Amino acid sequence: MRLAAGLILTVVCLAQTDTLQLPPLRTSIVLEGQPVAISIWGSVSPAHLSATVDLADFQEHLTPILAAQLNRSDKCGERLTVQKAALAPSGLLTANVHYEHFGCAKAFGKEISKRLVGGDAVVEVNLTPTVADNRIGMDAEVRKIDADGSLGEALHSGSFGDSIRQKIAANIESSVRKSADLKSALPAGMENVLTLRTVRFADGGSGRLWLAMEGELHLSAEQFQILTKGINR
Numbered sequence: 001m002r003l004a005a006g007l008i009l010t011v012v013c014l015a016q017t018d019t020l021q022l023p024p025l026r027t028s029i030v031l032e033g034q035p036v037a038i039s040i041w042g043s044v045s046p047a048h049l050s051a052t053v054d055l056a057d058f059q060e061h062l063t064p065i066l067a068a069q070l071n072r073s074d075k076c077g078e079r080l081t082v083q084k085a086a087l088a089p090s091g092l093l094t095a096n097v098h099y100e101h102f103g104c105a106k107a108f109g110k111e112i113s114k115r116l117v118g119g120d121a122v123v124e125v126n127l128t129p130t131v132a133d134n135r136i137g138m139d140a141e142v143r144k145i146d147a148d149g150s151l152g153e154a155l156h157s158g159s160f161g162d163s164i165r166q167k168i169a170a171n172i173e174s175s176v177r178k179s180a181d182l183k184s185a186l187p188a189g190m191e192n193v194l195t196l197r198t199v200r201f202a203d204g205g206s207g208r209l210w211l212a213m214e215g216e217l218h219l220s221a222e223q224f225q226i227l228t229k230g231i232n233r
Contacts, residue, residue, distance in 0.1 A: 032068035046224040049215040056208040076104035089203035121147035140169035
């Protein structure tokens with residue numbers, strides 16, 4: 001009985017020793033001129049990584065971040081202003097935008113600009129984090145575009161949907177990659193042996209957006225001990 005109890009105690013101790021809880025890392029990054037607070041925490045073992053990134057402050061600054069990339073004011077062409085943007089933990093991004101399309105013509109030696117169509121619209125885009133080439137990617141699908149009258153017809157018949165989908169996906173992907181930079185959270189050298197497997201949005205409660213990541217590490221127990229030396233377990 002004593003031998004069995006000793007073996008059980010040894011197994012428990014090894015399990016505890018081989019799993020390291022990463023202390024929460026709180027930092028700040030700048031996205032499109034907006035200071036955004038980021039928190040990262042998780043756990044690692046010689047074979048596995050689990051990490052969570054709190055993106056709630058990113059949600060709070062989403063409107064100016066998205067506007068910096070999407071707003072445009074072409075004299076002869078499209079003009080777009082992002083008025084409000086929100087991203088839910090489900091991955092549904094809702095953007096309230098003002099859109100106008102201008103046409104230009106020359107008359108009496110002068111260029112005349114005329115608004116052809118314009119108004120407010122609500123765009124919904126489903127965003128799904130992915131893993132591509134061991135990096136975070138982002139799939140985007142326009143769920144619907146709500147706009148009345150001639151504006152609605154113009155937005156649904158033209159390339160507006162594809163254009164805004166691509167720009168939103170690129171913007172969110174870039175922002176999430178910068179926010180979820182594990183190099184600052186992991187012990188030095190560990191990111192070089194990490195294979196990212198899954199990434200998804202999660203609900204941190206009260207609509208707070210979290211990013212949950214899982215990956216594989218390729219370390220021996222001795223390598224793991226060396227890399228994590230000095231970090232409290």
